[in-house]
Amino acid sequence: MKKVIAALAIFLAAFAYSEEQGVTVNVELVSGTKQRAQFLGIENDTVQLGGYIQNQFTVIRIHKDKFKSIKDESGKDLILDTLATNNTVAATDSANAVPDSTTADSAAAEPVLQTIPLSSPVVLVSYEMNSNDSIYQIPLTGLTTRLLTEEGETLEVVKRSTFTECHDDICVRNSLSASGASTIYLCKLMSGPKADSVTLELTRAIFKDSLPEMHKAQLTLSRASALSEAIKDNRLHKLIQKAKNIPVPEKKSSTSYIFIDSDPDGAMVSRPEKAAICRTPCTFAVTDTGKIELNAYWNVESQLWGAQSIVRPIPGDTAKIALKLKPISPEVHVITTPSDAEIFPGKETITKKSESIGTTPTKFLLTEPGMASITLRRIGYKDTVVSFYAAPVNEILLNVDMERLDNYDEIAKQEQWLHDRKMTKVGHAIMASAIAPVIASVLFFYLANKDYDEAKDIKDELNMPASVNGANYQKKIDKNKDLVDSGDRKMVIGASLAGAGVLMFGFGLFLSF
Numbered sequence: 009m010k011k012v013i014a015a016l017a018i019f020l021a022a023f024a025y026s027e028e029q030g031v032t033v034n035v036e037l038v039s040g041t042k043q044r045a046q047f048l049g050i051e052n053d054t055v056q057l058g059g060y061i062q063n064q065f066t067v068i069r070i071h072k073d074k075f076k077s078i079k080d081e082s083g084k085d086l087i088l089d090t091l092a093t094n095n096t097v098a099a100t101d102s103a104n105a106v107p108d109s110t111t112a113d114s115a116a117a118e119p120v121l122q123t124i125p126l127s128s129p130v131v132l133v134s135y136e137m138n139s140n141d142s143i144y145q146i147p148l149t150g151l152t153t154r155l156l157t158e159e160g161e162t163l164e165v166v167k168r169s170t171f172t173e174c175h176d177d178i179c180v181r182n183s184l185s186a187s188g189a190s191t192i193y194l195c196k197l198m199s200g201p202k203a204d205s206v207t208l209e210l211t212r213a214i215f216k217d218s219l220p221e222m223h224k225a226q227l228t229l230s231r232a233s234a235l236s237e238a239i240k241d242n243r244l245h246k247l248i249q250k251a252k253n254i255p256v257p258e259k260k261s262s263t264s265y266i267f268i269d270s271d272p273d274g275a276m277v278s279r280p281e282k283a284a285i286c287r288t289p290c291t292f293a294v295t296d297t298g299k300i301e302l303n304a305y306w307n308v309e310s311q312l313w314g315a316q317s318i319v320r321p322i323p324g325d326t327a328k329i330a331l332k333l334k335p336i337s338p339e340v341h342v343i344t345t346p347s348d349a350e351i352f353p354g355k356e357t358i359t360k361k362s363e364s365i366g367t368t369p370t371k372f373l374l375t376e377p378g379m380a381s382i383t384l385r386r387i388g389y390k391d392t393v394v395s396f397y398a399a400p401v402n403e404i405l406l407n408v409d410m411e412r413l414d415n416y417d418e419i420a421k422q423e424q425w426l427h428d429r430k431m432t433k434v435g436h437a438i439m440a441s442a443i444a445p446v447i448a449s450v451l452f453f454y455l456a457n458k459d460y461d462e463a464k465d466i467k468d469e470l471n472m473p474a475s476v477n478g479a480n481y482q483k484k485i486d487k488n489k490d491l492v493d494s495g496d497r498k499m500v501i502g503a504s505l506a507g508a509g510v511l512m513f514g515f516g517l518f519l520s521f
Contacts, residue, residue, distance in 0.1 A: 031086070033078050036076045037075060050087065053072050054070065121182055131165075134167050135148045148208065151238065191215075193251070201228065209225070226247075227247045264322055266300070266302070267291045270315065275305060298320070300318070300321065312377075342369065345409045349392075350364040358385055388412060438516030441516075455495075463488045
């Protein structure tokens with residue numbers, strides 16, 4: 009059929025140069041192709057058409073079944089007229105026509121319609137391609153068949169390779185039509201627009217009065233994941249709907265946008281249980297369809313400013329919101345059942361060196377809104393990690409029910425932790441207390457040195473020339489001796505206190521580790 013159409017196309021270019029060798033006619037093929045040519049007659053059910061190609065008058069012969077009509081200038085169908093009257097003009101015109109070496113080849117090249125027995129008038133021609141994509145052919149054919157069957161079609165699957173005489177889709181359709189098919193689904197698997205893609209093409213042909221009504225649809229898939237992509241979002245089913253000329257509603261975009269501004273600018277915007285989004289003024293995309301809680305906060309010189317609002321996105325549009333920030337002092341109020349649970353910041357493993365921030369029930373201040381975590385511990389109960397969103401509001405209430413432990417080993421570990429923690433605290437206390445004797449020892453060392461200095465001054469005075477038997481001289485000797493003795497005592501006390509301080513610090517350090 010392609011050769012027929014190509015020949016008629018060439019005739020169109022050459023028709024202006026043709027001489028009157030026959031009747032000028034309007035030709036229409038069964039496929040719908042229309043052309044002007046010169047009708048030379050019909051011989052043995054073969055239509056002869058003529059025209060000039062490259063200044064040479066050429067004759068082609070095509071079986072009459074390929075034509076829908078051949079009408080002259082008056083509108084008379086020459087096929088019906090010639091067959092009815094057994095006109096012999098065709099033979100005479102053929103004898104007068106210039107012989108052409110391509111005539112026999114054109115007739116011989118026409119494929120013979122191959123008919124096959126069919127159990128159903130609805131036929132699906134399977135996907136077939138080169139060996140690189142052979143793994144897709146059977147599953148894609150099976151999926152397409154299943155989807156058509158679910159829509160009520162009773163069809164028969166035929167391999168394209170069955171039609172050994174056909175080299176194009178027109179020949180396959182005509183052969184199936186001649187075999188009794190009224191509806192044909194012609195599947196094709198082709199290389200896609202990119203090297204890593206494949207294209208599925210599905211053509212639906214319905215034969216009415218020998219003229220097929222056809223609809224075609226295509227789908228491009230990734231070569232590496234063609235099967236999963238064909239199933240995703242009903243893409244293969246939508247391809248079938250398009251081939252059946254059934255309108256497929258386009259999926260509306262679920263993306264909406266929110267523009268948020270604040271007074272003052274530069275506030276951080278966040279959503280509950282999510283990371284910070286942007287700084288105002290800014291626009292961001294959302295896919296939610298319900299109400300969204302938005303928070304804006306700004307930390308200036310340890311003063312937290314914040315605001316909160318609820319917004320409903322506009323599908324496919326932009327919702328605008330303005331927030332005025334105000335000073336806030338957010339507190340987290342933690343209540344547990346039972347009470348007296350210690351609160352540790354974060355969710356890291358608790359050790360004997362972990363510092364708690366309070367015992368429930370209690371409150372503590374927030375320094376930065378957003379996602380936060382605390383860990384609760386009470387002896388005899390499982391450690392509880394609480395992750396929460398700290399909104400920029402004045403108070404956040406956390407009410408936690410703790411689960412009792414029934415594992416003795418776990419309880420023993422907690423009690424050991426409590427003992428070690430107490431020892432660590434005692435050690436820290438002793439280490440802190442060790443500072444007092446050390447400070448006292450320094451004071452005694454100072455006083456001892458002061459006594460020594462005064463005794464030295466008196467000794468220097470005694471070495472000066474004077475009456476050795478004077479009463480004042482003897483008093484100075486006694487005072488010098490008293491000062492030396494006092495300095496010695498203070499030095500001993502200072503050394504003792506220093507030693508005690510060192511021992512206390514060492515013992516406290518031992519208890520801490």
